[in-house]
Amino acid sequence: MSIVVVGNGMAGSRFVSEVRSRDRDVPVTVFGAEPQQPYNRVLLSNVLAGVSAPDQIGLVDPAWYEANDVDARLGVEVVRIDREARVVYASDGSSVPYETLVIATGSNSLIPPFPGTENGLPAGAIAFRTLADCHEILAEADGATTAVVVGGGLLGIEAARGLAGRGIEVTVVHLAGHLMERQLDPGAGKVLARTLRRLGIDAHLDASVTALRTGDDAGTVRVSGVDLADGRFLAADLVIMACGVKPEVGLARAAGLAVERGIVVDEELTSVTDPAVRAIGECSQYGDTVYGLVAPAWEQATVLADLLTGADSAARFTGARQITRLKAASVELAAMGETHHGDDDPGVEVMQFADASRGTYKKVVIRDDRIIGAILLGETSTAGTLTQLYDRESPLPSDRLSLFFPGVGGAPEADTPVRIPDAATICQCNNVSKGQIRACWEKGARTADEVARETRASTGCGGCRSALEGIVSWLDEQESVTVA
Template sequence: MRLVVVGNGMAGSRLVSEVRARDPHLPITVVGAETCQPYNRVLLSNVLAGSTRPEQVRLLDPSWYAAHRVEAVFGSAVTCLDRDTRAVVTEDGRRVPYDVLVLATGSDAIVPPIPGVERAIPFRTLGDCERILESAGSSRRAVVIGGGLLGVEAARGLAGRGLPVTLLHLAGHLMERQLDVEAGEVLGETLAGLGVDIRTGVTAQAVQADGVLLADGDLVEGDLVVLACGVRPVTGLAADAGLEVRRGIVVDDEMRTDDPSIFAIGECAEHDGTVYGLVAPAWEQAGVAADVITGGKALYRGSRMVTRLKARSVELAAMGETQLTEEHAEVVRFTHRARGTYRKLVIRDGRLVGAIVLGESDAVGTLTQLFDRGGPLPGDRAGLLFPGLSATAHVADSPTLMPDAAKVCQCNNVTKGQIRACWEAGARDVAGIAAATRATTGCGTCRDAVEGIVGWLCEQEGVSA
């Protein structure tokens, strides 16, 4: 059986490594449109901010493919999927036959159809990031169009480099998909304090040489314009081949399309009506597909979404149904706008179905676990928002009180128990834990927790971390 994977981004490269870990002999060919090795797209905002170097976001070294007998075809996009002969054709004319095909084509940045938009730089790929950084070095002022997660991270990253930034957003508040109105306003006030000028409820009419013209006639000055207007699943290849496509490529619980020999995973896939835009679901899907392809049994039942903002001096986590009000759920809320603090719990049938934590807090670990497990909540709701004030609160951020079943790394589904097992097997530092479990290699926000667990384990045994 010959496996062909179209797409070598975060989903495709994970699928290849997962399959190879299960079957060392299965012939694998991976075809990627980008010329460079796969990289962690989630960490591009860190590259933009200067806290991470481009070489630090690489996922698989080129030597990995040869060492694991994987044929890698990079720099030539697939232009045709021939289901009759079971082959894919690349733009340079190469024909690659398959028995099983996995589509991991990801998403493209949405570029608004406005005059002069070619002057702007989308923020999607490593190449985009490098272009933005090059332009930032000679720019006097930047404008970011789009106030979703990526736009906020881009604006904060550029402001952190000392560049005056204006963030433009069509909706009435930032990150409206993840945050309610008040949380979006508090986030905007926090960013304003860090040097980002926020303008919500505005429409970009055109990109000009001296800035962005708004629909109301105002000109927002800037010689660097960055687009963060969202993404769109890349489904053209599947649609042209006659596969079922809605918003994404439709798949079942085994990640199969309506052609049993073709799978789809990651941002291009639509499962049960949902297209996921975060790395953790893509990696979960890759694991399920790898199991099925190598003869195992696995089902994907959807993912519980936890969004973490990666921006210096801005702590934000949002999960689940954050928009529900008191009419439909029990809502517990605390706001201290002067300190940039906003905390909200959304509870239904005694279980946490949504939460927002903005500002420094030791509650995030506990809330994430309660949301992920869907278990019953303690009666002391205030103790969940302020763990340090409650003697009965279950402080998950303390390694001593954290159960082994607690999930530490959301991106890679790694528990405290797995970290403990790796430590007992000889992995005595974060690098060793990461190599064995992949913890910390996704969005990176769990690094402090992993360091804390390793330090605690070393302290218990009286050894040096």
């Protein structure tokens, strides 16, 4: 069997590495439109903020491909799929036959068709999606004093925080009535907006951009700000477009595959049109859902690698629970499940706590003694506990206040290392348990970085990094006590 992978982003590169960890011999060719090594797109905001260098967010070193006999064609796009002949044709004129084709083309930035974007984005207006976008933003930010971010979702907030950290005056323009409306309820959105104001980020809500205003800068068309529907004009040296993404399905649609929002697949990630074609990541659609987070994409990559190599012929993808983590400087957030329920819903119980002055908002939505949704903003020490209860649909503890405040009544904190069972999942993105971290440590990986390299814990959204460091530190302390 020969495998051709179209797309070398977070889903495609993970799939290739998962295949090689199971089968050293199956021929694998991977095409990546971007010329550099695959990287962690989730951590681009850290690059924007100056917290991480671009070379620190790589997922696969280029030398790995040769060492593992993978034909990697970086900077080469697939332009056509011939399903009848089972051949892909690339932008460099090459063609490669396949027995199994895996499409992992991800998503593209959504650019609204308002005036100022007819001929592409003008200088100084940049979509925030790729590492190349990040480099362009950093180049434009050098010398900029004001920026407008169009879109107050997760990506927009991360971009705004990164730019504000560089001393730029930032305004977020958001169409909805509160920030991150897909993950947060209005109360949490209000607290988040207040937190951002303290960090120098203003937010215009219920606001619609109607045009990018431009001017001539030495013969170059350059953005000068945005016009709003209410008549206001916001001047800006830099405009970041974070208006959402859309699955990249043009190649699949042209090949005659079934496409709705994404490429329609079944539990084996097989196209419902063609059994020789699989699709994973943000370009795929299982049921009615297109998953836009890293953990489901990596789960799909693992399932598909198990199936195609025969490592687990019973592996199936049956959907994933979506957990959002935002961990920007001075802003910590965990949100999961159905967060928009209120006290007027007779079928659920809602627990809430808010301290807007401290930037703290906590909410748990409960049905039948199970967590069906939760928000932790500003203070996330119980995020691990809530995530485990939600992910496993486990019964709640008798002391429900401990879901918000660990250590209530003098009890030990629920998610200190000594209290976490080995079966508990620490890294949701990579499905790494405390027991796997312990086993890795016992085999000789004695630092958080070493454990991360071996287990991949904390290499997704980075939200579990402090938990990983805490467990490693606790294991070191236990060893010193034992030796003493």
